[in-house]
Structures are given as structure tokens and as C-alpha cells.
Amino acid sequence: MNLALYGPPGSGKGTQAQRLGDRFQLDHVSSGDILRAERKAGTELGRKVEEIMKRGELVPDEIVGELIQKKIQQCHAEGRGVIFDGYPRNMRQLQRVEALLKVLDAQLDCAVTLDIDPEKLTERLTSRRVCDQCQHVYNLISHSPKVEGQCDQCGGRLIQRNDDRPEAIRRRLVEYREQTEPMLRDLDNRGRLHRIAADRSIDEVWNDLSGLIERLQKG
Ligand code: AMP
Secondary structure, three states: OEEEEEOOOOOOHHHHHHHHHHHHOOEEEEHHHHHHHHHHHOOHHHHHHHHHHHHOOOOOHHHHHHHHHHHHHHHHHOOOOEEEEOOOOOHHHHHHHHHHHHHOOOOOOEEEEEEOOHHHHHHHHHOEEEEOOOOOEEEOOOEOOOOOOEOOOOOOEEEOOOOOOHHHHHHHHHHHHHHHHHHHHHHHHOOOEEEEEOOOOHHHHHHHHHHHHHHHHHO
């Protein structure tokens, strides 16, 4: 089974995708995490995307497409399904991933979007902290770590992403509206999109989301 999870920045998509991966034994493929790993490793590609990401703009389709393609081929060869987090993010990326899955005799079985009023997101994003080791996500208001500045899971250091600042947040929300929403409308028109209200606690969203995937799995 291959799933894609959507939602504007700050909708809780990364947290829910991590849980889906664990619960349904799917590989969690986050394009943002893959790009951040390239930056952290200081690769040539990482240096190329650094400034674009800092501004909150989308990285060119070709760069993300190649990274994701490698990952999909690897998961497919090992017989594992994928939960896509943050990919595809526009019509061109959707067409690319659908074509690739078709060649592998697979498909995007389900797309879910987390619905939330963008007005509520800026506060969520500015209070977000991420572990610099295992990428576990915290929120200083609703999901704070037991020890300040330290990851509960691995003891790593909690940092603020450099695109979780007001200027970059605004840009990311614009990218979402202009690039991702038209793609979601296309999936919706084809009857492939499920919507879940995300203006609730992590556990409430999780109950609806996991229930939906269980029902879809049973067919
Ligand atoms: P995310 O962690 O999903 O919020 O992504 C963080 C940043 O990585 C985005 O603001 C983009 O700069 C870049 N990025 C992640 N996924 C994609 C994608 N599918 N296409 C283009 N850029 C992406």
C-alpha cells in the first residue's frame, strides 16, 4: 500500500506520518527530511538547496524527484509500501510519481489531507522544535519534551528549523496555496482524496486517520 499525506506546514502531517509508518509498517518517506539530511551532510546538493529552503520556497522538481525516485525504487525492491510526507507537492510531481509507480506495477492507493485554517498555523510553527538527531517533532505549547531542550526519544538537542520563522512561514503557506492546493483539487476531482479535520489534538486526528486507513486496507 502506498499512501500520501498532505496538509499545510504546521498541520501535524510529519507527526501523523511517523505514526502511520509504525502502525501500518510503511516506510516513512519525507522529502523535507531527505533534503535536510543532505544539508546536514554538507553535500553539493545540500548546499544548492540550503538558501531555497531557508526562504521557504520549493526546491526544483528535478532535484526532489530524483531523490524520491531512488527511495521508492529501494522500498519497492524490498517489498515495502510507502507513506509519502510532503511529496508530491505540485501537479508535475504528482504526474512524475504516478508514472513511476505505474512502471513498478503499483499506484498511489490513497491520499489524505489534514484540513486546518492557515491562520492557526503560524503559532504552531513558531513553537515547533525538532530533534537534531532523530527528527522527532515537539511543540513547546502542546507537546513539550520532559527535559527542556532535550529529545525524550534519544536525548538529542532540540532545535528550531530555520524555515520556522515568520518570513519563511508566510512563503511556505503561499507555496502551499499556489502549488499544492491545485494538485489536491485534481486528486479530489478524481475521487482519490480523503479529508481529516486537523484542528484537534494529535490523538483525535490519529484516531480518525488510522481508522480510515484500516477501513481502506480491508477494502
Ligand atoms: P517540509 O519538511 O515538508 O515542510 O519541507 C521543508 C522544505 O523542503 C520545503 O519548504 C521545501 O523548501 C523543501 N521541500 C520538501 N518537499 C519538497 C517537494 N516535494 N518539492 C519541493 N520542495 C520540497
